[in-house]
Amino acid sequence: MLIRPEEPRDHKSIHQLTKRAFVPMSFSDGKEAPLIDMLRDSGDLRISLVAEIGGKVAGHVAFSPVTIDGKHDGxxxxxxxxxxxELQKQGIGRALVEAGLKLLEESGARGCVLTGDPAIYSRFGFRSDGRLTYGRTDPREVQWVAFNGEAPIGVLNFAAAFGPAP
Ligand SMILES: CC(C)(COP(=O)(O)OP(=O)(O)OC[C@H]1O[C@@H](n2cnc3c(N)ncnc32)[C@H](O)[C@@H]1OP(=O)(O)O)[C@@H](O)C(=O)NCCC(=O)NCCS
Known part of the structure; x- marks a missing residue:
């Protein structure tokens, strides 16, 4: 498996892979694939990594800037x-997350946030303490990894392409 930054030739594969991965998910609004295209078009797709296996895109992860209390602060x-x-639960997701977090940390970022199932993301080192909030999302699902140990506190918002907080 090769983890590498996306290239223009990957855009279509990333879109299609994202669609296939989210279709079975009950929480999906079906907008994840176009969201990646919108992030790219707006310049907010700061890190976009693919996991390539046998010349095919088998996994993808996107990172974009967020604001906390209205400010982008790293x-x-x-x-x-x-x-x-059919390739899930074999470590591809972990490899993508670890590579992305390493790049973010090396670029001087303060940390990384996400919303999602704590059962999955605690395994990647993400945690929550209720002090970072995102709309009406259960605060336990609003999770972060801090590179310098300083927890994020306040109201989180994702890049414009994500739309308003739920
Ligand atoms: C979420 C996703 C990217 C994980 O990728 P993956 O390659 O299956 O994950 P990995 O095999 O690297 O597993 C990483 C860790 O997460 C855990 N994990 C993965 N899927 C899980 C699940 N559904 N429930 C609980 N834990 C899970 C694994 O047990 C592993 O932990 P461990 O190494 O400590 O055992 C993948 O399942 C996926 O594409 N899902 C559909 C789209 C989606 O839901 N995206 C996330 C939206 S929040």
Whole structure:
């Protein structure tokens, strides 16, 4: 498996893979694939990594800037993330997350946030303490990794392409 930054030739594969990965998810609004295209078009797709296996895109993760209390202060959001359905639970997601967090940390970011199932993301080192909120989302699902140990506190918002907080 090769983890590498996306290239223009990957755009279509990323879109299609994201669609396939999210279709079975009950929480999906079906907008994850176009969201990646919108992030790219608006310049907010700061890190976009693919996991390539046998020349095919088997996984993808996106990172974009977020604001906390209206300010972008070195925090980035993880997502969407997708792994080809028949290749899930084999470590591809972990490899993508770890590579992305390493790049973010090396670039001087303060940390990374996401919303999602704590059962999954606690395994990647994400945690929550209720002090970072995102609309009406259960605060336990609003999770973060802080590179310098300083927890994010306040009201989170993702890049414009994500739309308003739920
Ligand atoms: C979420 C997703 C990207 C994880 O990718 P993956 O390649 O299957 O994950 P990995 O095999 O690297 O697993 C990483 C860790 O997460 C855990 N994990 C993965 N899927 C899980 C699930 N559904 N429930 C609980 N834990 C899960 C694994 O057990 C593993 O932990 P461990 O190494 O400590 O055992 C993948 O399942 C996916 O594409 N899902 C559909 C799209 C989606 O839901 N995206 C996220 C939206 S919030």
């Amino acid at each position: 925090w980035f959001g993880l997502g969407p993330i997708s792994v080809e359905p």
